[in-house]
Amino acid sequence: MATDDCLHNNSLMISGTRAAYIHIPFCRRRCYYCDFPVAVVGDGGGRLNREQAMRRYAESLCREIVLTAREFPATGLDTVFFGGGTPSLLPIEALDAILATLDRSFAITENAEISIEIDPGTFDLAQLKSYQQLGINRYSLGVQAFQDDLLAQIGRTHRYDDINRAIAQLRQAGIDNFSLDLISGLPNQTLAQWENTLENALRVSPPHLSCYDLIIEAGTAFERQAEAGKLPLPPEETAADMYRLTQQRLTQAGYEHYEISNYALPGYQCRHNRVYWENQPYYGFGMGATSFLGGKRVTRPRTRREYYAWVETLNHRENDLNRVWERDPHDQLLETLMLGLRLQQGVNLDAIAQQFGSDKAKRIIDVLTPYRQQNWVDLAPQNGQQWGRLRLSDPEGLLVSNTILTQLFHAFTEEMR
Ligand code: SF4
Structure with a gap:
């Protein structure tokens, strides 16, 4: 079942x-x-x-x-x-x-x-x-x-x-x-x-x-x-x-x-x-390409010889689990933030609260408070929504995106321990 x-x-x-x-x-x-x-x-x-x-x-x-x-x-x-x-x-x-x-x-x-x-x-x-x-x-x-x-x-x-x-x-x-x-x-x-x-x-x-x-x-x-x-x-x-x-x-x-x-x-x-x-699924074909299907990312071998051999075993993909990354909710949340914050439109915190829980949306806001005070992160209210849309300011917030994403990564990884 x-x-x-x-x-x-x-x-x-x-x-x-x-x-x-x-x-x-x-x-x-x-x-x-x-x-x-x-x-x-x-x-x-x-x-x-x-x-x-x-x-x-x-x-x-x-x-x-x-x-x-x-x-x-x-x-x-x-x-x-x-x-x-x-x-x-x-x-x-x-x-x-x-x-x-x-x-x-x-x-x-x-x-x-x-x-x-x-x-x-x-x-x-x-x-x-x-x-x-x-x-x-x-x-x-x-x-x-x-x-x-x-x-x-x-x-x-x-x-x-x-x-x-x-x-x-x-x-x-x-x-x-x-x-x-x-x-x-x-x-x-x-x-x-x-x-x-x-x-x-x-x-x-x-x-x-x-x-x-x-x-x-x-x-x-x-x-x-x-x-x-x-x-x-x-x-x-x-x-x-x-x-x-x-x-x-x-x-x-x-x-x-x-x-x-x-x-x-x-x-x-x-x-x-x-x-x-936007962290949507996609096919990836060819040497070294990554696909994202059914919640799993699969990376193909990086040399032609290995890739040709891998294609021949495709009917037995379960043999290749070492290249498959199953994503738990923790990974999914971090991916959504890391990818979404690259975009000018940022990420919708209400959607995050719905998918991962309100406690996660609150934690994100707490972690980013010092950056909001420096005007590197902007939280824009959205009509009829509780949390709003979070984005990095342009260009100063985007310039320090690595620092901001690292903070989020550490905060949620700590929480997992
Ligand atoms: S070797 Fe040069 S041309 Fe080829 S993929 Fe890399 S950057 Fe592009």
């Missing part, structure tokens, strides 16, 4: 799954700051072998999609996101096969948002037109910086001219829904250079901008350089000034700062990423 209930609950949650992330792990080389699961394929000869490897990968991916649809069926995908890696390296036929498999398995809706990450120097106009024919309607261009010396220092393969060519091609193809990805806080980057990057970006009038602050991840070339004292990162206060400058320039230019690192003109927020931040 308990098992039946459990299955019933799972299928209810899964039938609401309307988003799919597809990981395309191939890159020409590994950037010095990147810890993503990628397979480096170079940019010189051996093109045939490369294409063969990518087709082999796409086959496994399609098999994973088909087997997953049997186990976790759903109808009506609203968002599909091809991320990487560098999805623009994938042959069109492979992309076509993946989309067709997704459509057969889950029925992509007519108005679905279908996004792809593309890198300057890895596509041309004909390729963009093929993407459009496949129904891809949102493009995320990995610009990162507009200065050749900075691009070289972070290990990117493209340069300023490639960025300009890529943007001209997007325009030529008539694509108006695109985003530019930028990174601040790079080694040797000055505030003036960051300002120049923002100006270059604004000149293009992209409907969406993602502005990330560099994080030194474990196992990267940058981590090794930092440990050896050879990574001249900007001082913390300069990095904070970059964040403030971004917020000021982009909001003045009419962008909504709808998420801690994301800005959009009205109507251009990324629907797919909102699914993550």
Whole structure:
């Protein structure tokens, strides 16, 4: 009986799954700051072998999609996101096969948002037109910086001219829904250079901008350089000034700062990423991808060999429990706070009180009182609601989001002991 209930609950949650992330792990080389699961394929000869490897990968991916649809069926995908890696390296036929498999398995809706990450120097106009024919309607261009010396220092393969060519091609193809990805806080980057990057970006009038602050991840070339004292990162206060400058320039230019690192003109927020931040279920396919289905997060193996072997065992997923994280209510509460507080709209404390209990809502308010006094946290009353909506102030609250989230994490983890 308990098992039946459990299955019933799972299928209810899964039938609401309307988003799919597809990981395309191939890159020409590994950037010095990147810890993503990628397979480096170079940019010189051996093109045939490369294409063969990518087709082999796409086959496994399609098999994973088909087997997953049997186990976790759903109808009506609203968002599909091809991320990487560098999805623009994938042959069109492979992309076509993946989309067709997704459509057969889950029925992509007519108005679905279908996004792809593309890198300057890895596509041309004909390729963009093929993407459009496949129904891809949102493009995320990995610009990162507009200065050749900075691009070289972070290990990117493209340069300023490639960025300009890529943007001209997007325009030529008539694509108006695109985003530019930028990174601040790079080694040797000055505030003036960051300002120049923002100006270059604004000149293009992209409907969406993602502005990330560099994080030194474990196992990267940058981590090794930092440990050896050879990574001249900007001082913390300069990095904070970059964040403030971004917020000021982009909001003045009419962008909504709808998420801690994301800005959009009205109507251009990324629907797919909102699914993550709102802690909704989603499919994840491909090497290293994470899915969130039936209340469980599952992360796939991070090398191709292990991933191929894992796909073959999909009919026996129970063998793979070490990669499954079941979330108890404590985890769910922390996830809801950590993801929701990234959003400008913040989190609805009444919904939290309803799901986790009023004592939790009260505890959150108590923990955050000192931050409310500093105007880093705002609690806005909502009509007819008891608790209201909690959000971080922009930009100062968002700048110290790590500190605030750490306090919440400690408070609730202590409570569990
Ligand atoms: S292109 Fe993107 S995914 Fe590939 S190595 Fe560079 S940062 Fe990582």
